[in-house]
Amino acid sequence: MRRVLIFGDDDRSVLAAVRSLGRAGIAVHLAPFNWESPTTQSRYVSAVHRLPRYSDNPIVWLDELRHLLDQQQFDLLLPCCERSMLPLDQNRDRFADQTIALPAHDTLTILNDKQRTRDLCARLGVPTASGRPVREDDNAQSLVAELGLPLLIKQTQSYRLANLTSRNGVVQVNTADEVEAFLAAVPTREGLLVEHYFDGDGLGLSVLAKDGVISQAFQHRRLGETGTEGGSSLRISEAIDPRLRAAASAISAATGLNGVAMVEFRQDRTGNFILIEVNARLWGSLPLAVASGVDFPLYLFEQYVEGRTRPQVDYRVGLRGRNFLRDLHAIAMTFRTGPGHWSQALQRLAGFAMQPASWALGRERSDTFVRHDLGPALAQLRMAPRIAENRAHRRAEPDLERRNQGKSG
Template sequence: MAIATADPIATRTIDGRESCARDTRCDKALVIGDDIGVFLSVARSLGRAGVDVDVATCGENYPGLSSRYVQNVRILPPYLTQPSNWLAALQALTEREEYRLIIPTSDSSLGLLALAAETIGRDKLAIPNDQALAAFTSKSRTRALAASLAVKIAQGRNCVASSEAFELFADGPFPQVLKPSQPYVTGGRDAKTSASIVHTPEQLSTAMKKFEGREIVVENFFAGEGVGVSVLAKRGEVRRAWQHRRLAAAGEAGRSSRRIGESPDPVLLRDVYALSRATDLTGVAMFEFRQDPATRDHILLEVNPRFWGSLALAVSSDADFPALLWQMLTGGSVGKAEEVPVQSIPMISLSADLDRLSDGSPGLVNSIRRSVDVIALLARAKLSPSRFDGWAKDDPRPHWAEVGQVAARLRQAAMRRLF
């Protein structure tokens, strides 16, 4: 992609916080910020390790930007509508500030940084090696690799979404899962296109129109619980492994809103080790499985070669992946550790759980029930903040900022109903 000239970069400095002076040498990182969860966990981890953290974002209303560990907020052009300008602004910022690492926190920022590797410098980007990127940023390639290694996957096939493809799958069996082979398309309208779970031919037709013209994977649905195995690896050797289980999610195919840490399953680890070795993985990744809680049978759903939504729970369990990645990529050594402490207390993403509770069937009774559940969630966030992703004892402001945003959202919804 050609890099176009960008407008000057806007900078918001966090008043009253110490940061490295422009004429001194220090460890500096730039984290690409998208929402409160992932970038905040990265900023806190690196900040505690003595790294000076800036956040690059297209918006200024994220609660995580109030963190004591965010030194500067760098406002870049919107990457969804202006990817070339975004890359140009990022290049200028990187040259000016001399960051040691630039860290993505979403599929979109990962994809854009991969495009900028030659321009900015591959050694400055905290993204996995090219072989792992190629295998794990495409659902169809991930399936092919898994099948070659005898890693279990759902029965399915690749196709281009169209009316002709609808005819191939219209007779079921249902439910079916439709997911784009590449969730993020450069220059597209969405940061990520989520999978769709369809239960009827009518829903299948709607989903095919949603993905029209894109390469998709159509799989048979596998019933079970979502389990994620997160790793740090170097040249295919796993140095840290940690596991969490989904307890609740915003929609059938949405992001998890409640999770709990648990001891890694040896069978899942076997698959993770095989995939990591096959791709010579260097970096972080989260391997997402669905597992039947009764039989322990499982399938691989996808691999995210970047930091993941449950990162706050991992860090609270002393599986401090951001600090370990920084150490590994800036010349330090990371010894292999098979076991890490497990945080057995469930943690909640306030924004994701609000979405989960707000979504439901129409009707007055259901609406009242949802309202009561949402009010209870907000009360819990105020009374038991340590159960939420945004909370940290040494950095409470982001959690209270998020609580304030949720309270304002509820007030606005109440006013709309009244008037």
């Protein structure tokens, strides 16, 4: 029986991959970061391997993983986020005997760095937001005069190998005073990128490519976002915009992409768009792509293990996908913004309450609630009070302190 070792535990991308490959008759072994993750409760998980954290001791992590791979044969290693991708990329020589679904090092060097991605887009003619790296001589007045308001300030890399336990977040600043406060609070400006906020809908063009040529593409639009970092709790599948496809194709060709990626865009009301970033890994809205008919995890396995490339498949347009707990949290946060947003919050709450009817009518799918695999959803519900408590604790932290720690606020 074929085997895959999946690194991660996210209840969106990882769970979708577990279910996809498990349904295909592949034995799925999981190496989670959170050993209590609801994803571990999936009926399609054959075994859970409790590897130590790389950040705690890289040598121990390498030795434990090497020992596991020497004891068990896997057809594919599938890292699902930077916390496993970066260590595997850094230590490719230790795993040269393994097939790893990981783009080339040179590809990751570009796509994992937002400024290098911006530089590539400039050469290719792909539009991006007005912005640049933050300089030591920058101040609030100069940045506002140059780029306007609001501004987004972010690290060029979401994760760094030296600290994989903390994700570098995105800060939106709306006034010159907020810009000044942020610049005064950060310990260093090295690696900081500032961009003008581009108002519009979040779009994602997800792709699978081989030698830089896209074989599968899928597009979705975000209907509900969870913060300035662009994560979504509610999305809808839609037909591919040829302009976005052309931009993604140019980037894939220029980087020689082998594997999956989600190319993130924003589009305003006039139809103008910009590229936000490229995530060269499985992405949060993956359950919607699979439910719509584009089984990226299986096609990725086939490409790496069997050398098979499928022609573009047709997929369903107009299907919604929702993450239960993330959407509930997003609605609660909308209520907290004040009475001016209550109408929007009530509208979203009504849609949230109609989920069972939407499931029955085939208009919507849940990331976690799936009839043939209820374990993760039930575990998620049991953990909901603890998750809410953790989020309440984070909200109680000073805003700039929370953001500078890299936590999603």
